[in-house]
Amino acid sequence: MKLLRQTLLLLRKDLLLELRRHESLMTMFFFGALLLFVFNFSFELTPARVSELAPGLLWLAFLFTGTLGLTQLFEGERGNHCLDALLMSPIDRGALFLAKTCFNIVLMGLVELVVMPLFWILFSLPSWQPLPALFLIVFLGNVGFCVLGTILAAVTLKARARELLLPLVLFPLMVPVILATIRCMEALLRFGELGEALPWLRLLIGFDVIFLTVGILIFDWVVDV
Amino acid sequence: MPQVTGKKRKGILGAATLVFIIAGLYWGLIKAPPDAYQGDSQRIMYLHIPSILIAYLSFFLVFVGSCLYLWKREKRDDNLAHAAAEIGVLFTALTIIEGSIWGRPTWGVWWTWDARLTLTAILLLIFIGYLMLRALVEDESRAASSAAILGIIGFLDIPLIHMSVYWWRTLHQPPSILRPDKVPWENIHPELLTALAINFVAFVLLYFYMLSHRLRLGEMHEEIKARRMR
């Protein structure tokens, strides 16, 4: 599939650039870890309450680190009008969208790989057993966040105060992902399995699929004046 | 839309709106008897339900305007989206105010995370984001296409937001009979229904009346920009 080949090509370039400059990854990682400490100071986290609050706190941290990543998403293209270079090339604009979305998902995934265990350690949660399943749910939440986030990052690229505008425009639209991810994580933490949170999972997957297709179709209009 | 008939048609629309508003006020406040359950505070419903529908209607118009603009790139469609959003924000905000005032005597609190109030609040946030985006992008045609994308994405997201908020609500708040969407419509007193119907028509007419003026204003702004350009 040509779309896939082009997406992987662009993704490889973005990852290589990130490896060279590693601006986004470092800032996102430290910001995530920093938020954990801030949570510790701002909430009275007795072990009993922490497992109840964990989903909300974790997801709040990932939401903000993700937004940080989104605002840096097109920085690599800023120098030498490289965005025009990509738009001029024979690639499908949907591939550009997919590559940028996957890039931010990879960044957020790496941050979560470190921050979640750190959360378990810092707040001494009882069992490590639900962690892999939790990570899968958070990954699905990432996909939803990055899909919509990439579209809106491109839309607000040329706006003034775009770092402020992006979260303002993005967060209200993220309500389904936020609610669904937190409900699923709560069910996993409390009962060890999804159970009655299954409809939330379907909603989350539905959200990801819908806006992935919408993104691929609409991205051509996003980057064109 | 030729100027002359436009003015005449707006005149008729304006007159009809006024008639229905007065009828709505009279019917809602005086003629209709107080509701069996909630007493007189139910009269706020005559405003609340029409404005919610207007809020959704304006979001739909923003969606239509955005799609047409992306497809044909005509200023007219962009103008429609912008006008619908501006008036939509007003009615959405009023819906929230009405909802919380209605909630005060019934639940004893100014704000409850009731599904419908939360939903309207999210709608308001999306509208505000839409208008902020338009304001913060300087380049004229880029602002129009960016707003169009957000208009489409926002509209597609509404059903998902709707589902998630309602599921979230059924989880926490025990269903109370007094919740607006639980009102038993069948044995409602006919007078109340007529009051609601009249007010509904009044609001729709008012909405399109204001919209037509706002569209005209949009056209004039375009005209001014065109004149300055030449």
Place this chain on the structure above:
Amino acid sequence: MSMWGYVILAYGIVWGAILLYAVALKRRYRAAEHELERLSDVKES
């Protein structure tokens, strides 16, 4: 506050806000018309 107090409050705010918006719209309308005349005079002269 009695029931009627809330009803009056709600109606007052709603119709007040709509009136305010109508007035603002009217003012913007007149300003635009004025601007249009000014620009059209400039073109003729």
Place this chain on the structure above:
Amino acid sequence: MRITVHQLAKAYGYFWALRDLEIQVGGGERVALLGPNGAGKTTLLNLLAGLIYPTRGEIRLDGVPLTRQSNAQRAAIGLLSPGEHLYDDLTARENLEFFTALYDRQRGPISIANAIEETLEAVGLGRWAGEYAGALSSSMKCRLSVAKWKLLSPKLLLLDEPYGVLDGGGVDLLESFLKAQSEQGSVVIIASHHVARVLDLCTRAIILEQGKLIFDETRREPWDSFARAFGAFTPGGNR
């Protein structure tokens, strides 16, 4: 390569940047696009490059209209801005590898690596292949751009004000590259204010003013029509 521009128009809001353009350009022609600032030169180049889409009318490359879906067609189009469209954090070689892969110029992996080395040698950047593009001097960056487009070899070459940043050596390199490409049937369109230099290179001149085409002559007649064209457009000169 044959370009036909049919009733092309582009508007930004109420401002008509281009109005009903009618141009035919055949392979091997080198067109100088002249006109005061804001005449629509850049808009026309961006439309030809597929970066933006026309409000009315259409552009046909070899008879096939350029539309939103025509991604593959853009492979044959190159908007050369010397020193631009390069990633500063990638080395010269990586830049070329990335863009050749992007334009699907992978004629078998071995030969593409050799082609990259040869082209870098040809533009005199052999020793700097491993350097970051950002670290190169501006004239070296322009050589890298020429190397890039030599590898991509587009059928339609568009240049927007190339002489501004080029040094002496760079200009000769660029002009010989353009001559070579147009001999192989490519179309070259250069928008510039350096009228003397660009007219000397090109076989045809087009002048735009406020989005309209006011002059379109090929070099068949000897110097007089060019002299008039040259006279017609001296910045601030009146017709």
